Amino acid sequence: MRSTMMDIPLTITSIMRYGTSVYGDREVVTCTGAGTRRRSYAESGRRAARLANALRRLGVDADQRVGTFMWNNAEHLEAYLAVPSMGAVLHTLNIRLAPAEAGYVAAHAEDHTVIVDASLVPRFAGILPHAPTVRHVIVTGAPLAQTPGASELAGVQVHDYEDLLAAEPDSFGWPELDERSAAAMCYTSGTTGKSKGVVYSHRSTYLHSMGPCLGNAFALSEQDRVLPVVPMFHANAWGLAYASLLCGADLVLPDQHMQPDALVRLISGERVTVAGGVPTIWTGVLAQVRAAGGDLSSLRLVVCGGSAVPHALLAAYESELGARLVQAWGMTETSPLGSVANPPPGLSEDQAWPYRDSQGRLFCTVEGRLAGDGGTVLPNDGQAVGEVEVRGPWVTGSYYRDDDPGKFHDGWLRTGDVGTLDERGFIRLTDRAKDVVKSGGEWISSMALENILMSHPDVAEAAVIGVPDDRWGERPFAAVVLRPGAEVSADKLRAFLAEQVPPWQLPERWSFIAEVPKTSVGKFSKRRMREAYQRGDYEVVEAR
Ligand code: ADP
Numbered sequence: 001m002r003s004t005m006m007d008i009p010l011t012i013t014s015i016m017r018y019g020t021s022v023y024g025d026r027e028v029v030t031c032t033g034a035g036t037r038r039r040s041y042a043e044s045g046r047r048a049a050r051l052a053n054a055l056r057r058l059g060v061d062a063d064q065r066v067g068t069f070m071w072n073n074a075e076h077l078e079a080y081l082a083v084p085s086m087g088a089v090l091h092t093l094n095i096r097l098a099p100a101e102a103g104y105v106a107a108h109a110e111d112h113t114v115i116v117d118a119s120l121v122p123r124f125a126g127i128l129p130h131a132p133t134v135r136h137v138i139v140t141g142a143p144l145a146q147t148p149g150a151s152e153l154a155g156v157q158v159h160d161y162e163d164l165l166a167a168e169p170d171s172f173g174w175p176e177l178d179e180r181s182a183a184a185m186c187y188t189s190g191t192t193g194k195s196k197g198v199v200y201s202h203r204s205t206y207l208h209s210m211g212p213c214l215g216n217a218f219a220l221s222e223q224d225r226v227l228p229v230v231p232m233f234h235a236n237a238w239g240l241a242y243a244s245l246l247c248g249a250d251l252v253l254p255d256q257h258m259q260p261d262a263l264v265r266l267i268s269g270e271r272v273t274v275a276g277g278v279p280t281i282w283t284g285v286l287a288q289v290r291a292a293g294g295d296l297s298s299l300r301l302v303v304c305g306g307s308a309v310p311h312a313l314l315a316a317y318e319s320e321l322g323a324r325l326v327q328a329w330g331m332t333e334t335s336p337l338g339s340v341a342n343p344p345p346g347l348s349e350d351q352a353w354p355y356r357d358s359q360g361r362l363f364c365t366v367e368g369r370l371a372g373d374g375g376t377v378l379p380n381d382g383q384a385v386g387e388v389e390v391r392g393p394w395v396t397g398s399y400y401r402d403d404d405p406g407k408f409h410d411g412w413l414r415t416g417d418v419g420t421l422d423e424r425g426f427i428r429l430t431d432r433a434k435d436v437v438k439s440g441g442e443w444i445s446s447m448a449l450e451n452i453l454m455s456h457p458d459v460a461e462a463a464v465i466g467v468p469d470d471r472w473g474e475r476p477f478a479a480v481v482l483r484p485g486a487e488v489s490a491d492k493l494r495a496f497l498a499e500q501v502p503p504w505q506l507p508e509r510w511s512f513i514a515e516v517p518k519t520s521v522g523k524f525s526k527r528r529m530r531e532a533y534q535r536g537d538y539e540v541v542e543a544r
Contacts, residue, residue: 009179010206012242013085017174019245020045020081023222028251030073031266039074041245046170048081053168058136058159060088060113063182067091067106067114067134069124072232072253075140075161079115080232080241084183084202087175091185092233095120096520097195103130105187105195109400115161118142119256122149128156138164179203185400186235188332189521197400198332200236208335208394209242211363217340218274218301218326222248225270225298229254229263229277230306234521235336238276238303238328249274260288268295276303279313280522282325283461286316299323303340305330307523308429308447311357312455329359329427333413335394338366339427357451359419359427366392370421375409382422385443387433388415418443435526437466437476444476444505446526452500453478456493458486463516463524467509467533476507477533477540481516490543511538 008014019026024042039047060066066083068090070076083090091109093102106114110133116124118141128134137153140161144150150158183202187195200208212218220226220240226249228237236242244251252270254263263285267275282304288294302317305328317325330336341360343352355361362368370378370386378384389412391397398408407414418436419429430436430445437444446464453462461481469475480493490510497506517528532538 009177009202011085011177011179011202012081012183012205013174013177013202015206015209015242015246016045016048016081016085019248020048023245023248026222026248026250028074028077028253029270030253031255031257031262033255033257033262036266036270037074044074044078044081047165048078048085049170049172050165050168051078051082052086052172052174054138054164055082055086055088055113057168058113058157060086062087063089064112065089065091065109065185067093067109067111068233069093069095069114069116069120069127070140070232071095071117071119071255072228072237073117073141073255074253075115075117076232077241077251077253081245082172084205085174085177086172087177087181089182089185089199092236094187094189094233094520095123095231097189099123099126100130101195102127105197106131107133108195109185109187109197112136113138115140117256118147121147121153125149125152125154128153177202179206184236186233186332189234189519189523194403196403198396199400200335200394200396204335204394205236205242207365208236208239208337209246211337211394212239212243213247214364216342216361217337217363218303220244220247220249220274224249224273225252226250227252227254227263227267227270227272227275229258229275229281231521234306235330235332238305238330239335239337240274240276260284261292264288264294264296267299271298273298274301274303275299276305278306278522279304279309280518282313282317286313286321287460289321296321296323301326303328305359306521308359308451310451310454311353312451314356327356327358327360329417329429331415333396333415334366334390334392337363337394338390339363339368339425341426344424355426359429362390362425362427363392366390366395368421368425368427369412371409371412371414380421380423380425382420382426382428385418385420385430388417388419388421388427388429389413390415435465437464438474439466439469439476439504440472442504446476449476449478449497449501449505449507452497453480453493456488456496458482458488459493460484461516463526463529464507465526465529465533467530475509476505477509477511477538478507479511479513479516479529479538481513490541494543508542508544510541510543512541513538
């Protein structure tokens with residue numbers, strides 16, 4: 001029997017229509033450094049229509065790719081609305097990639113037009129020679145005539161964003177779209193290899209946008225003012241932009257002002273209630289408040305993920321800032337929300353911590369399983385350790401142009417993350433498959449060692465990698481960044497670790513460094529650490 005229900009496509013166009021009308025008076029606030037600028041959702045909708053008209057005039061038709069090379073700001077939101085809704089495909093380019101890598105990504109996606117922030121024009125000029133498909137560059141954020149480096153944008157037609165919009169009407173004949181058609185693309189940040197493209201559909205984006213609004217997730221609503229510090233080019237700012245339109249929350253966007261003091265000012269000035277970013281961001285904000293004070297009392301929830309969230313960070317936000325940090329896990333491939341670490345009800349605070357310290361419970365619609373050696377499926381018993389595999393309506397089933405088919409297994413995405421899964425659907429990761437330390441045939445969790453080290457009062461950051469060892473094959477090497485003014489020896493840190501981990505897992509090789517190298521999206525770059533270790537860049541201290 002067929003259902004009697006209407007088959008109305010789930011599209012970004014409908015998110016836009018709903019958000020910019022029903023919540024037309026809500027606002028998107030953009031930080032300018034000196035202050036803020038504001039635009040209502042209704043006005044954003046009208047400007048999205050102007051942008052769509054302008055893009056059509058430049059020849060953007062059918063499913064051509066329109067790239068963005070932008071900070072989180074009101075104009076980026078306009079591109080988020082206009083490009084998919086006109087039937088084209090939004091490609092958010094990572095502004096921190098090296099020129100050749102960014103060019104590879106733009107060429108692989110065949111970007112036709114790219115909207116570039118004026119402050120990033122010199123950087124984009126370095127990418128253009130590697131991106132031969134780009135025909136038009138639209139500069140936003142400052143008048144073209146006053147944009148340094150604009151004359152170096154060679155071989156393309158260059159336009160001023162505001163001039164283009166001013167010449168167009170503020171309505172557009174939005175087409176009827178197939179919900180399964182491509183809406184947006186995002187490339188993995190390449191932490192573990194070449195960047196690969198994920199193509200989101202309208203349907204997957206619509207469903208994913210409801211995720212943050214669920215009570216069991218972030219319970220976003222029109223009561224909220226949402227600050228995505230996570231870039232709009234990094235896995236869709238975790239869905240926070242579209243979700244805010246869908247539920248009528250205001251958006252507060254940092255633009256390029258993401259230094260801890262600027263974020264503290266923005267949060268307190270705009271009374272932000274929900275914020276999201278990687279642990280590095282929240283570590284910086286915590287240090288800022290400790291050093292110089294700041295009012296974060298408006299925050300009811302800080303979503304943190306992208307890499308493992310240290311227990312010490314979760315605890316410090318609660319006890320020192322009175323803000324609840326919640327860990328979430330996901331990947332570009334999963335739109336990205338995969339799981340969120342709210343503990344089940346009825347637990348004491350002590351009983352709740354193991355859940356809060358985990359990567360969280362799988363979102364509804366996202367299924368997970370564990371794969372062991374040779375792909376055998378392991379039990380979800382919280383004990384068996386294997387590679388996490390997921391599937392679901394907002395999980396990609398392949399990469400663009402079928403790159404790397406080996407990442408998919410019988411209709412499941414192999415996440416490359418290793419850990420356990422329990423009966424209640426909670427994931428606990430021990431490592432990325434490529435970062436696992438294998439010592440004498442046994443696995444040592446680099447994440448567990450890092451987490452304990454970062455709970456030491458003198459340690460600001462700690463990263464652990466596996467390094468070659470004649471006897472054991474591989475042993476853990478710990479690189480530690482101390483807090484300003486702190487002094488502690490490797491022996492002392494080793495003894496601190498020994499209180500919680502068995503002796504055979506304790507690192508013998510240590511180094512005190514100024515900063516852990518980070519990837520383009522602020523994660524510990526273990527690849528760069530391994531290269532540096534191999535070159536002998538680290539001054540290694542032995543502790544046994
Ligand atoms: P890339 O794969 O290029 O780093 P992504 O941002 O898509 O780009 O990274 C996804 C990966 O980030 C996950 O597979 C996982 O290894 C890591 N990750 C994300 N959230 C968490 C978390 N809460 N704890 C541990 N690792 C995480």
